[in-house]
Amino acid sequence: MANIEKASISGGHLSDGTRYGAAKVSRFATSRYGTIGAAFLDSALTQDLKNLVPGKRVLDIGCGAGNWCVTAAQYGAKSVDGFDIQSEMVELAKQATSHLDMVHIQVGDAADMPFDDDSFDVAISLFVTCNLPPNGFAKHFQELHRVLVPGGKALLLIPTDWSHSRLYTTIEADPSIVKSEMVQILSTVPKYPTTSQVTEAFRNIDDILVTCFAVDDKGEIFNVTNTSQLFRGQPIWRKTEVMMFPNFFYSDQSTIDQFVTNGFHIDRVENHFTEEKRIIYNKSNPAIPLSNDYVKHPTALVYHVSKPL
Ligand SMILES: C[S@@+](CC[C@H](N)C(=O)[O-])C[C@H]1O[C@@H](n2cnc3c(N)ncnc32)[C@H](O)[C@@H]1O
Known part of the structure; x- marks a missing residue:
């Protein structure tokens, strides 16, 4: 190789x-992870944010077009900081959140986050680690730990093996x-x-x-x-x-290794692509059904982790 x-x-x-x-x-932007991903992920992540963000200082790492910044603000975050390495994305996110005073968007690198230590109660990193070369991948987890307060929580969405x-x-x-x-x-x-x-x-x-x-x-x-x-x-x-x-490419184990190395507690790992949801999805979407293999084996996992007190 x-x-x-x-x-x-x-x-x-x-x-x-x-x-x-x-x-x-x-089509991707309106359904965030494509029609199929959105069916399983958007509703589950929305619920996760609803539980996590009320009254909290929230960080959206690699915020893309700012969709989740809007959701976090709608669910009562005290403040939302979103950043992305691509200025085009930052512009989109700024437009999407311009009506929300508590949201701040800027250019920034997930491997060198533009924030002080212990700045956030909650951080999300959704389909970002898969964009990072090895050095950036490791630093993303170090930085995530650094900017969270002790007791802070993070939600990461990461493609599986x-x-x-x-x-x-x-x-x-x-x-x-x-x-x-x-x-x-x-x-x-x-x-x-x-x-x-x-x-x-x-x-x-x-x-x-x-x-x-x-x-x-x-x-x-x-x-x-x-x-x-x-x-x-x-x-x-x-x-x-x-x-x-x-x-x-990073294996599931590489992700878990990063949490362990950086001293996170893994609270739970969720598969939103369950077989039950696939069956419901296929019944309501007969025109674009999923094959049997898909969803039984999750294509992405949601990691709920926290920085110990
Ligand atoms: C698949 S998109 C996900 C966007 C958003 N998190 C969402 O769920 O809608 C990945 C995003 O990560 C951003 N990104 C990639 N590398 C980054 C880095 N080193 N620092 C910050 N953002 C990065 C990309 O520009 C892109 O907007």
Whole structure:
């Protein structure tokens, strides 16, 4: 895997999808994690915030377009500070929250947070760690610990091992047909492809719910079928039904190691993609049902952690 860095993914802050195409980006923005993610995640996270934020000083790390800053303010946060490394996102978040006096938005780095020690009662970091290269990944957890008050709580949403090693399709799509289409496309993608080349190549396969690609030591792109093909911090691309975005791979264990190393208490880990919810979802969305494999194995987990007193 020595040449992996030649793959054209760097910076670790390119997951917004703004270069994907207006229609798909707007679908992502209106349903936050795409139609499928939103069905399971938005309602659960909203409830989590409702429980966590009333009267609290809240930090939204990698706030993106500011959706969760608005939610936190609506549920009675005393103050909300949101920051993001991309100035375009910061502008969107500022617009979304301009009517809310208690919300402050700025540019900032999750690996070097622009706040004093012990500044927040609650912090959220939703689908941000997957954007961070290894050094930034480790520092994000140190910084999270630093800016929280003792007794402070954090909520993190992080993709799982499973989501990196599976091809999830819709029920209607035959996975073997989708796979053979992917094999055909993979043979056309250049060595050490750029994100836009990968995105362009896979633009038209809409039956994919979630899958992941990486580059091998010869520079060839491949579909990941087992996380043993990946190493910690490896650049990858994740495709959802709405877009393709560059990320870095971290196993569930790497996340837990960071909590332990930095002295967090893990209060609970939640899977919002339960089978029960999948069945309810499929009954109410017969046009775009989920395949059996999807949801049984959670694609993302919510970690509830706290900084001990
Ligand atoms: C998938 S989006 C999630 C946005 C938001 N948390 C939400 O749930 O709607 C990831 C966000 O993390 C931001 N980001 C990536 N790397 C970052 C860093 N080092 N510091 C701060 N924000 C970062 C990206 O710009 C992007 O807006």
